[in-house]
Amino acid sequence: MNAHSKPRDLSLRPLAALVPTLLALTLSACGGGGGGSGGGDTHPPPSADRQVSLEFSAQAGQTPVGCGTPIAALGSGAVQAELNDLRFYVSELALVKADGTAETVQLAANEWQLPESGVALIDLEDGTGACADRGTAATNAAITGTVPAGNYTGLRMTLGVPSSHNHTDTAAAPAPLDIQAMAWSWQAGRKFVKIEVAPVGGVYRPANPDATPPITEGQSPRWNLHLGSTGCTGNPVSGETVSCAAPNRVVLHFDNFNVDTQRLVLDLQTLLLSSNLSIDLGGPYGCMSGKTDPECPAVFETMALDMESGLTVDRGRNQRIFRIEAR
Amino acid sequence: MKRSHAESMAPVSLRAAWLVPLCAALLACGGGGTSIEDRGIHIPGGDIALEVPKFFPAPRIPADSPLTRARVALGRHLFHDPRLSGNGTQSCGSCHHQDKAFTDGLPVAIGSTGEAHPRNSQGLANVVYNATLTWANPSLVTLEKQMETPLFGEDPVEMGVNDANSATVLARLSGDADYPARFAAAFPGDPAPIQWPNIIAAISAFQRTLISGNSRYDRFLRGELQLAPSEERGRLLFFGEKAECFHCHGSFNFNDQVVHASSRVVETPFHNTGLFNIDGNGGFPYPNRGVFELTGRPADMGAFRAPSLRNVEVTAPYMHDGTMATLEEVLDFYAAGGRVIQRGPHAGDGRMNPFKSDLIAQIQLDETEKADIIAFLKTLTDHDFLANPAFSDPFANADR
Numbered sequence: 101m102n103a104h105s106k107p108r109d110l111s112l113r114p115l116a117a118l119v120p121t122l123l124a125l126t127l128s129a130c131g132g133g134g135g136g137s138g139g140g141d142t143h144p145p146p147s148a149d150r151q152v153s154l155e156f157s158a159q160a161g162q163t164p165v166g167c168g169t170p171i172a173a174l175g176s177g178a179v180q181a182e183l184n185d186l187r188f189y190v191s192e193l194a195l196v197k198a199d200g201t202a203e204t205v206q207l208a209a210n211e212w213q214l215p216e217s218g219v220a221l222i223d224l225e226d227g228t229g230a231c232a233d234r235g236t237a238a239t240n241a242a243i244t245g246t247v248p249a250g251n252y253t254g255l256r257m258t259l260g261v262p263s264s265h266n267h268t269d270t271a272a273a274p275a276p277l278d279i280q281a282m283a284w285s286w287q288a289g290r291k292f293v294k295i296e297v298a299p300v301g302g303v304y305r306p307a308n309p310d311a312t313p314p315i316t317e318g319q320s321p322r323w324n325l326h327l328g329s330t331g332c333t334g335n336p337v338s339g340e341t342v343s344c345a346a347p348n349r350v351v352l353h354f355d356n357f358n359v360d361t362q363r364l365v366l367d368l369q370t371l372l373l374s375s376n377l378s379i380d381l382g383g384p385y386g387c388m389s390g391k392t393d394p395e396c397p398a399v400f401e402t403m404a405l406d407m408e409s410g411l412t413v414d415r416g417r418n419q420r421i422f423r424i425e426a427r
Numbered sequence: 428m429k430r431s432h433a434e435s436m437a438p439v440s441l442r443a444a445w446l447v448p449l450c451a452a453l454l455a456c457g458g459g460g461t462s463i464e465d466r467g468i469h470i471p472g473g474d475i476a477l478e479v480p481k482f483f484p485a486p487r488i489p490a491d492s493p494l495t496r497a498r499v500a501l502g503r504h505l506f507h508d509p510r511l512s513g514n515g516t517q518s519c520g521s522c523h524h525q526d527k528a529f530t531d532g533l534p535v536a537i538g539s540t541g542e543a544h545p546r547n548s549q550g551l552a553n554v555v556y557n558a559t560l561t562w563a564n565p566s567l568v569t570l571e572k573q574m575e576t577p578l579f580g581e582d583p584v585e586m587g588v589n590d591a592n593s594a595t596v597l598a599r600l601s602g603d604a605d606y607p608a609r610f611a612a613a614f615p616g617d618p619a620p621i622q623w624p625n626i627i628a629a630i631s632a633f634q635r636t637l638i639s640g641n642s643r644y645d646r647f648l649r650g651e652l653q654l655a656p657s658e659e660r661g662r663l664l665f666f667g668e669k670a671e672c673f674h675c676h677g678s679f680n681f682n683d684q685v686v687h688a689s690s691r692v693v694e695t696p697f698h699n700t701g702l703f704n705i706d707g708n709g710g711f712p713y714p715n716r717g718v719f720e721l722t723g724r725p726a727d728m729g730a731f732r733a734p735s736l737r738n739v740e741v742t743a744p745y746m747h748d749g750t751m752a753t754l755e756e757v758l759d760f761y762a763a764g765g766r767v768i769q770r771g772p773h774a775g776d777g778r779m780n781p782f783k784s785d786l787i788a789q790i791q792l793d794e795t796e797k798a799d800i801i802a803f804l805k806t807l808t809d810h811d812f813l814a815n816p817a818f819s820d821p822f823a824n825a826d827r
Contacts, residue, residue, distance in 0.1 A: 236590055267566075270575055271623035280590050285576040287721060288566035314705060314712075314772040331722035334568030336558035336686040336693040339489055341566050345722055383713060384582070391723020 149246040152205050154193065154255070155363035155427060156241050158186055158224040165368055168229020174297060174368060175377040182230035184296035184322055186366075187282060189261045191219045192351075195247050195359060196254035203252070205245040211275040212240040217265040221276035224366070230298055234281065255357040259327070259403075259421070260292035260349030266329060267341035284328045288341045292349065293327035295368070296386075299377040303385050315382050323377045324386035325399055330410070346410025348389055350403050353415045354424060363427050370420035374398035470494045477555075480640040482648060483679055484687035486555040489569070494632050497612035502633025504609065505626055507820040510599040511578075512539040513587030519577065519630065520820055522548045522585075526813050528738035529637070534749025538585040545583070545714050547749035552639035552737050552812060558684040558693045562747045563717040563731045565695055568686075570631040578627075597621055639737050639812035647806070654806060661803025664796055672761075672800070674786045681736035681807065697730035698784040701765025701777035702746060709782040712773055715748050728782045740808045754804060758797045764789035 158165040165171055167183050174181045194202040207213040213220040220243040225235040260266075261277070270283035270290070277290065284291045298321050305318035331345025354364075375398045380386070383393035390396060391407060400407050404419035467476030468485050472493030477486060488494055505511055507520040517539035523529035529551035536544040546562050559565055560573035567573045577585040588596055600606045601621050613629055614620040644662075646652050654662060664670040666677070675683045675698060686693045697718045703711045711729040714720055718727035731747050745751040751760065760766050764787055765778030777783070792800075812818075 233591075267572075269571055269624065269627070270579070271627055280579045280588070280593065281581075283575060283579055285572075285580050286564065286582075288564075288572060309772065316772065331724070332566035333695075334559065334566045334572075336568045336684075336695060337487075337690050339569040339572075341568070341572075344566075345724070388582075390720070 148249050149206075150249050152195065152243075152245050152247055152359055154205075154243045154257075154359055156222050156224065156243075156366060157363060157425075158183075158366045158368065160367065160369045165224075166229075167225050167227065167231035167235065170300075171297070171368065174299065175372045175375045177299075177376050177378050179299045179301070179378050181297040181299040181323075181377060183225065184230055184298050185234040185281070186224040186295050187235075187279075188222050188259060188293040188295075188366075189219055189276075189282070189290065190222060190243060190257050190259060191217070191262050192256070192258040193218065193220070193243055193245070194256045195250075195252035196256055196353075196355075197251060198253045202256055203247040203250065205243070205247050207243065207245040210244075213243065213245070214265075214274055214277060215245075217262065217277070219261050219265060219277065221279065221282070234296060236279075236281075252359070253356060255354045255359060256352065258349050258351050260329075260347070261290050263329070263344070263347070266290055266344075267332070284326065287328055287330055288332050288334065289329050289344070291326045291328045293325060295325040295371075296322055297368070297372075297377065298322050301378060303378060303380050305380045305382070305385070308381070311382060318380075320380065320385035322385060323375075323380070324384065324388065325371075326384075326386075326388040327403070327405075328389055330389050330391070344410075346389070346391070346408075348405060348410040349412070350405055350419065350421070351412040351416060352404075352419060352422065353417070354422075357424055361427055362424050364422040365425045366421060367423055370423070371402050372399065373402055373420060475499065475636075477636060477638065479638050480645055480649070483553075483638075483640055484556075484685075484689060486635065487686050487688045487690065488555070488635060489571075492571070492628055492631060492635075494635060495613065497609070498614075498629050498632040499636050501606075501609045501613040502629035502631070503818070504606075504821050505630050506633055507822055510603075511586060511588075511596060511626070513589060513592045513596065514539055515599070517586060519586075522577075523551055525815075525818050525820070527741045528552050528639070528813060530742040532743070534744050536585070538583055539587045540584045542583045544585065546747050547744065549734060550738060550742050551634060551637050552809070553680050553735060554637060555635040556680050556685050556687060557682075558686040558690075559695050559732060561732075562734075563697055564721060565697070565718060566721065570634050571627050574627050574630060578623075593623070597623075600626075637812075637818060639809040641811045642737065642809040643806040644803075645809070655802070657799050657802040658806050659803075660796075661799035661801065662806075664792075664800050665803050670761075670790060670792065670796070670800060671786060671788075675733035675784075676736050681739075682733050684732060695732075697727070697732055698786070699729035699780060699782045700731075700761075700787050701729075701780045701783040702750075702760075703729060703766070703768070703773055704775035704777045704780040705768075705773050707775065707779075709780045710775075717747070726782060729780065730782070736804060737807050738809055738812065740805045741813065754801045755797065758792070758800060761787065762790050762792045762797065 160171045160174060165183055171181050193205040195205060196202045207215045207218060207220060209215050221240060223240045225231040226239050227235040227237045265277060266289040268277060270278060270280060282291050282294060303320045303323050307317040308315040327348055329344035329347050332341050333343055334341045375395060381394035383390050387393055387396040387399050397407055402420040404413045404416040406413050467478035469476045470488045470493060473495050475494055475496050477494060507518050509516055509518040511518055522531045522536045524531055531548040535546060536548045538544060560567040578588050610620040614625050647654050665672045678685050684695050705712060709728050711717060716728055717730040743752060745757050751757050765780060765783060767776050768774045
C-alpha cells in the first residue's frame with residue numbers, strides 16, 4: 101500500500117506546493133457532509149494525501165487545566181486540586197469515512213511520535229508549579245500525520261500502546277516510548293495514562309479492620325490514575341513479555357468528528373465524576389488499574405473499560421474522558 | 428593472588444575464579460555454538476568463558492548480550508557504584524551484599540530516598556538461570572527488563588533515577604576519570620556509549636557471571652568430600668517424600684523455575700505457602716499478595732516464586748516480607764503446613780488458606796530432623812562465592 105510511503109515524500113515538499121492541495125482537500129472534507137452515501141467505491145481514487153493534526157486540550161468542565169493553577173472542583177467531593185501530571189499515549193489513530201471504512205493516520209516522525217508503532221505521546225503538563233517534581237518542561241498537544249485524501253466524518257483511536265511496543269525496554273526504546281515516568285516497570289509495560297492530582301487536604305485513608313485485607317489509616321498528598329495492561333506474562337525462553345490478561349486499552353470511536361475544526365478535550369471533571377479524591381479505601385492511592393483497587397471501578401466506568409476483561413465497552417460510546425469541542 | 432581453599436581440594440576441583448580467559452575456552456571449544464567443557468562454558472560473541480559445574484546446564488545468554496571481559500568489568504563497577512542512583516547515595520550493591528549472597532540482611536529493602544520496599548532483597552547467586560525475576564512477577568523474564576524497576580521505579584523509589592535526574596547521573600559517569608574508557612572498551616563502535624541501555628547491559632553481563640557452584644554440597648556431588656552424618660540425614664529428608672522440600676527446591680539451583688541454553692518450554696510456578704489467611708478467604712496483606720498484585724486472579728493470591736536455597740544460611744531474614752528471622756523458624760513453619768498469626772491486623776490461620784499449594788502439608792518432623800535439614804541447608808553455602816574477588820566492590824579499598 102503506497103499510503104505508507106507517501107507521508108515522508110509529502111513532508112519533504114516545499115510548503116507552497118502543498119497549499120492548493122490542502123485547501124482543496126480541506127474544502128472537500130468539510131463541505132461535502134454526508135457525501136459518502138453512495139459508497140466509497142464510486143469515489144475517484146485519492147490523488148494525494150492530506151495533512152492531519154489532531155489537537156488535544158485538558159479542561160475541567162469549561163476551565164483549562166494546567167500546572168500551577170488550582171482546579172476548582174474535582175471528583176464527587178468537588179474538591180479543589182492541583183494538577184501534578186497529565187500525559188497519555190495514543191495509538192492506532194484513524195480517520196473514518198461515512199461508510200465506516202477507516203484510514204490509518206501515518207504519523208509524522210518526531211520526538212512525540214514513532215511512526216512504525218503508530219504511537220504518539222500527548223503531554224499536557226509543562227513541569228511548572230505543582231507538576232515540578234513529576235513532569236517535564238516540554239509539552240505536546242497534537243498528533244500530526246497524513247491520510248489518503250477522502251471524505252472523513254469520524255475518528256478512531258486507542259488510548260494505550262499496542263502490545264507489540266508496550267513491553268520494550270524503556271531505556272533503549274526510541275521516543276516517545278523512552279519516557280521513564282511513563283514506564284510501568286513492575287508490569288513490564290507502560291502507563292497508557294498518567295494523570296495525577298493533589299487535592300486540597302490530601303487523600304485520607306480511613307482505617308478499616310474489617311476490610312480484606314485490613315486497612316490501616318494513611319494519608320497521601322496525591323491521587324493517581326495509572327492505566328496500563330495488567331496480568332502480563334513473559335516467556336523465559338525468548339525473554340519476551342508475551343501476553344497480558346487485562347489489556348486495558350481504551351478503543352474510542354467518534355462517529356462525528358471533524359479533525360480540522362474540532363479537537364478532543366480531556367475533561368478531568370467528567371473523567372473523575374464518581375471518584376472521591378479525598379478518600380481512598382485501599383490499594384494504591386487513586387487507581388493503578390488493579391482488579392481489586394476500590395478506586396478503579398468508578399474511573400474505569402468513565403473510561404468505558406470493563407474491569408474484568410480489560411476491554412473497551414460498547415466501542416467507548418459512553419466514555420467520559422474526552423469530549424469534542426470546536427478548536 | 429589470593430586463591431581460596433577450593434584450589435587445594437581434590438583433583439577435579441574447580442578454581443575459585445569462575446572466569447577463565449578466552450584462549451582456554453577457544454582451545455577447548457574450537458568455535459561454534461555454546462559448548463560445555465571441563466572448565467567453563469564459552470558464550471559465542473564473548474571473550475570469556477563462564478565456568479559452571481558439570482551438573483549445571485549451560486546458561487542462557489541472550490544473543491545480543493555477549494559476555495565480554497570489558498562488559499563484565501564495567502558492570503561490576505556500575506553494580507557497586509552509588510553514583511548510579513538519583514541522589515548518589517545507593518548502588519545496586521547497597522541492597523545486594525556479596526557476603527550475604529547478594530541479599531542485605533534486612534526484612535525489607537530501603538531505597539535511596541529512605542522509602543521501604545514491601546519485599547525482602549533477593550539473592551543473586553546463579554541469577555542467570557532464573558526464569559522469572561523478583562518475588563512474584565511472571566512478566567519479568569530478563570535481567571535487563573527487571574533492572575528498570577530498581578533503577579527507575581517510582582513506587583517504591585529504589586535507585587530513584589527519573590527523567591529529571593537521568594542526565595545528571597549519566598554526567599557523573601561521563602565526567603569520571605575511569606568510566607569513559609571502560610564504556611568504550613565494553614561497547615566498541617558505539618560513539619556515545621555512556622547511555623542507560625549500555626549501563627543495563629553491562630550490569631546484566633556482570634550478574635550473569637555470579638555463579639555459585641562450589642559449596643560443600645557441590646564438592647560432595649563431585650566426590651571430593653563426604654557429608655557429615657547430620658548433613659547426610661538432612662539431605663535424604665530434603666529430597667525425600669517426608670519433608671518434601673524438593674518439590675519446590677529440587678533443581679540443581681534449589682528452586683523450581685529454571686531457564687537454560689537448551690530450554691524449550693519453561694514452567695514458572697508460583698506458590699502460596701500459607702503464610703497468611705487474614706480474612707479466612709486466603710487473603711494476604713496488600714501490597715504483598717504475590718502474583719495477585721499483577722493479575723487480580725483469586726488463584727494467584729499469595730503466590731510467590733520459590734527462591735533458590737543456595738547460600739540460604741547467609742540470606743536471613745526469610746520469606747518475601749522478611750518476617751522469619753531464622754532457618755529454624757522457617758522449618759517450623761513448613762512442618763506446621765502454614766503459619767498461624769494469633770493477633771493483630773494480619774491474624775489468621777495460614778494453614779487453612781484455600782489457595783495454599785497442595786505441596787504444603789503438615790509434616791511430622793522431630794527436632795533432630797529439623798536440625799538435620801538445617802545442617803544440610805548449610806552445606807549449600809559457597810564460601811568462595813561469598814568472597815570471590817571478581818564479584819567484590821571495586822571501590823571498597825580505593826579512592827574513587
